[in-house]
Amino acid sequence: METAAEAQQRLIDDFAEFSDDPFSLYEYLLGFAADLPVMPDEEKKRARLVEGCQSQVWLNAHRGADGNLAIALDSDTLIVRGVLHAIVQIYSGRPDGEIRTTDFTFLEQTELADLFSAERQSGIEAVMRDIRKAVAEV
Structure with missing residues (x-):
């Protein structure tokens, strides 16, 4: 089984094919978002709404x-769902130590950070904060 770092690098490599064309990169992210399972409304009621x-x-x-943290994420915004799908692939089902120590560099490494406002980037940081918090609480 690949590590969180290996999963992140695999995704970075997949997205690198589109790094020369911001429109294609954005389009690929939106297609990637469609593959994230939709969280049913009843689960959203029990789920933590990420502040920030x-x-x-x-x-x-x-x-x-297996004792590892299983992560489900969803958003009401398609572009955010694409990034959330990457987060799920990188961190869900990984040992706690990997979740704590593998920095989320996907946005910077794929140049998606250039397409995201500072507010959106702060929101992704809030998601990562809550995931690391869940490691200790769940």
Whole structure:
């Protein structure tokens, strides 16, 4: 099984194919967003609404059968859903130590940071803060 760092690098490599064309990069991110499972409304009611996000972002974290943190995320904004899908692929099901120590560099490494406002980037930081908080609480 790949590590969180390996999963992140795999995604960075996938997105690198579009780094020369911001429109194609954005389009690829939107397509990637469509692959994130939609969180049912009843789960959104139980999930933690992440504070500090411009969009509504829901985080549902629980321990899987293997003891690792299982992460489900959703948002009411398509572009944010694309980044959330990357976060889920990188961190969900990984050991706590990997979640704590693997920095989320996906936005910077894929040049998506250039497409995100400072407020949106702060929102993604809030998501990561809440995921690391869930490691200790769940």
